[in-house]
Amino acid sequence: MELSRRDFLKSSAAAAAFAAAGAAALSPLRPKDAAAAESGITWGKAPCRFCGTGCGVLVGVKNGRIVATKGDPQAPVNRGLNCIKGYFLSKVLYGTDRLTKPLIRKGDTMVEASWDEAMTLIASKFKEAIAKHGPDSVAMYGSGQWTVFEGYAASKLFKGGIGTNNIEPNARLCMASAVTGLMTTFASDEPMGCYDDLDLGDTYFLWGANMAECHPILFSRMIDNRLKNPKVRIIDFATRHTRTSQMADQYVRFAPQTDLALLNAIAHVIIRDKLYDEQFIKEHVVFKRGKENIGYGLEDNFKFADEPKLIGFDEYAAFLKPYTPEYVATISGVPATTIVELAHLYADKKRKVTSLWTMGFNQHTRGTWVNNLVYNVHLLTGKICKPGENPMSLTGQPSACGTTREVGTFTHRLPADMVVTNPEHREKTAKIWGVDPKKIPAKPTYNATEMFRALDRGDIKVVWVQVTNPFQSLPNLSRYRTGARKGDGRFVIVSDIYPTRSTELADVILPSASWVEKEGVFGNAERRTQQWFKLVDAPGEARSDLWQTMELARRLGHGNLFPYKQVEPEMWEEYRKFNEGQGKDLAPYATYATTRGLRWPVVNGKETLWRYAEGHDPYVKQGEGIKFYKNKPDHYKAVIWARPYEPAPEVPDRQYPFWLCTGRVLEHWHTGTMTGRVPELKRAYPAAVCEMHPDDAKLLGVQNLQNVKISSRRGSIVLPVELNGRSKAEKGNIFVAFFDEGKLINELCIDAYCPISGEPDFKKCAVKIEKA
Structure with missing residues (x-):
């Protein structure tokens, strides 16, 4: 499909704008009108408040x-473009129900x-809790929306002051498997590549990543690359046909959970057909195998510790032997010929291959394993x-x-x-x-x-x-919403900018400053x-989460942890x-004020585009080539892991015959707290809505937009069915976005998680569907 990067973004924005306003509401803006409109506006720079892409925006203040x-x-990430959410950033802080004063629960009423x-x-x-029950009776649950400060x-107060590792971010729900995948393979978190790979490669494998909706700016860079280079594929x-599928050169549908088997089958073909880079493997790789049949984290206080053992190339090849394309075709639904074709495409020495993934891999009960397996393919072929x-x-x-x-705000981590x-x-530390x-x-507490x-x-x-909405976003949600209000000494504090499904359960609500209402740093x-610097004041009495944390520290007798006169610098x-x-060097604070960001390690003022590579990474000496x-x-050396295919903990059966997958849509972000305003x-x-395949709807006697009742073993919800919308569910699968605070789809999700990363699987549980 021929579509430029800018055309793609324009079409996405236009589609949403027309749907929102209608064509009649649009009017031309003449150049003199634009100049008049910008009169008196002061502009400042900041990264976008939404996803991890890290687009640069200019913020106009008047x-x-x-x-x-x-x-x-001037922003290298997005080069002047925004997605539809980014274009409406000026409105996200100005909802009519913005929280502006602290609120304390008095019975069933919140009082200023x-x-x-x-x-x-x-x-x-x-x-009181610490005195009666010890420091592990108090906890902080934060966010990937926290600034670095x-x-x-928060980490310094809880780990270095209170003396508990009871601190976790909501990133445990979305990125923990990426962390453990990198740590177990390379012994260092964060990628070796960068967004320039989207411009420089010619073969892109997307695994469980609807980039057209969830990372549209990055997807647009791939589209732009393909427009310039007809070789790009x-x-x-994926397990559903999305806008990304529409623009891809090839859509490969596979059964949920079988990505593990598919990646092993691709590795099987690479070894069988001698497509691997023998010299690269000899110089840069070791092989390991860990525990198997490792459970799913369904029991309270579930514990797991892997026991890695070194194996050789021959043992790894023997491990892969059962994963023939023919066998994997029977469980994945992907034809054996397609598996062979794609394995050869991965290994083609004339092609530059990049693999990209998001929650399809990470929100997975074998999330660490599937991250390991995609690294295996790149390490086998030397394409890294x-x-x-x-x-x-x-x-x-x-x-x-x-x-x-x-920063290391997980229970088990410290900085760097x-x-x-x-x-x-x-x-x-x-x-x-x-x-x-x-x-x-010395011991982590809870994921x-x-x-x-x-x-x-x-x-x-x-x-x-702080800065998150767990009582909408957690899996098996009903248990945790009920648990928050059980009383018996439980006390819940929520800091946010708007009322949410979490603030409604709080004993104290604190009004927070957001984005450019405070100074901050993000890492993409x-x-x-x-x-970025503070550009506007927060409304009413709202204050930054940083101030709130330091104020608690002062009142607990830990104010000495924060002796700063100029806090942020x-x-x-x-x-x-x-x-x-440590290979993670950062520049002095003043440097970032004058740039559109730098990619670490930053050594002698120079950023690093590609890690572990001679000529790019300052930690790799001349003559070392690639060094992990x-x-x-x-x-x-990096590790190639022998990780098997294992089924999901809950699969469709006669009683619950459909797979449920949850996720995001273009217009909304996470639980809709900002975009919903x-x-x-x-x-x-x-x-x-409930995306459903037309054939399934026909069997159920359901028409488009008719309400259905969706039930799992944990809860039920009523939603209208959408047939043949922008995305199309495969037979036996449904998809529901989780942004809608009026329809808590996560009540249906199973709270199983990857035993290594602790990240829950929001993509796979069994449900039944009935007419409502």
Whole structure:
């Protein structure tokens, strides 16, 4: 399909705009009108507030209010373009129900309070719980929408002050498998490639990634590449036909969960047909095999520890023997000839191959494994750490990488890939923080799902939620919504900018400043660190989450952890100490104020586009070629893992015969807290629908837009059916977006998770469908 990058984005934006406003509402804007409209506007730079792409935007301020936003022409990520959500950024902070004052629960009513009253109450609840039940009875649940400063302060307070590892981000729900995939393969988080690969490659394998809707700017760069280079091919591996599938050169439908088998089959063909790069494997790879039949995290306090063992190339080849294209065709639905064809395409020495994936891989009960398996294919063929040839997991939040992963706001992590279980890492952290190393606990506590199970059981008494909406976004949602209001000493604090399905369960609601109402730093999916200054005041009494965290620290007697006079610059320079000399170096704070971001490691003022590669990465010396220098235990080599196909914990049967998959749509972001306040986006896609295949609807006697009742073993919901919409479900599958706060689809999802990463699977559970 011939479509340019700019045409693609224009068509996406126009479609949403026409749906929202209608053609009659559109009128031409003459040049003199545009000049008049911009009169008196002051422009500042910032990264977009939405996904992990990290688009640069220019923010127009007039009379202390954001009046316009536009794509930043100087931003390398998006080069002046925005997606439809980005074009409406000026409206996301100005919903009529913006939270502006602290609120405290009095019975069933939320009553306005002063900041002093609210923070005094919160501090007293923390002190009471810690005194009675110990530091592990309090918790912080944060977000990939935290700025680097906010995440760093929260981690420092909880791990270095309170003395608990009870801190988790919502990135556990979306990016944890990407982290463990990278750590187990390369011993370092974050990708080796960057977005330039979208411009420089010619073969793109998309795995469970509807990039046209969820990462439209990046998808547009691939489209632009294909327009310029007729050799470019885009292959879309997916379980539903989407806008991405429409524009791909090849759509490969596969049965849910069988991506594991497909990747092993591709590796099988590469070895069988001797398509692998023998020299690269000899110099840069070791082989390992871990535990199998590892469970699904369905039991409270589930524990798992892998036991990796070195194997040889021959043992790995023997492991792959059962994964013949013919066998895998029977379980995946992908023809054997297609598997062979795509294996040869992956290995073609004349082609530059990039693999891209999002939640289809990461939200998976074998998420770590499937990440390992796609790395296997790149390592077998030597197509890695080169311009245009890399695997990359794309992220969904603006600083899931920069804050949750790099700062280390997971229960088990510290900054710069360090972990709490390593005494040397705790020692280094304590030295930088100025605390006793014994203060930082040596054991992780709960992943995100287990954290809310602990709240439900009563093991956690106080939880503070910042910049996220867990009581809409968690799987098996009914359990955790009920658990939050069980009483018996449980106390829930929620900091947000609007009322949500989480604030309605809170004991205290704190009004937060957002985006350019405060100073901040985000880190995007290509390791690009981007800074912005405060451009407008937050409304009413709203304050930043950073201030809120530091104020609690002061009231708990840990104010000494934050001795800064100029908070953001001084905190940044402290945080940089963790990264120096670790292959994750960051520039001085002032540098980011004058750039559109830099990709780390930044050494001598120069950013790094491709990691581990001589001539690109300053940590790889001349003559070393490619060196996976973070993996010292394996002699600076990457790991190819023997990981088997194992079925999902819950599969369709006679009682529940359909697969349910959840996800996002173009117009809305996550739980719709911000996009739902933009009238144009709300009108364009007002409510969730149930995407269903027409043949399934016919068997059920259901017409388009007719209501159906969808039920799983955990809950039920009523939605209208959509047949032949922008995306098309395959037979036996349905899809529902999770942005609609009036229809909590996650009540149906199973809270099974990858035992290694702790990331839940929102893409696969069994449901039944009846006429409503």
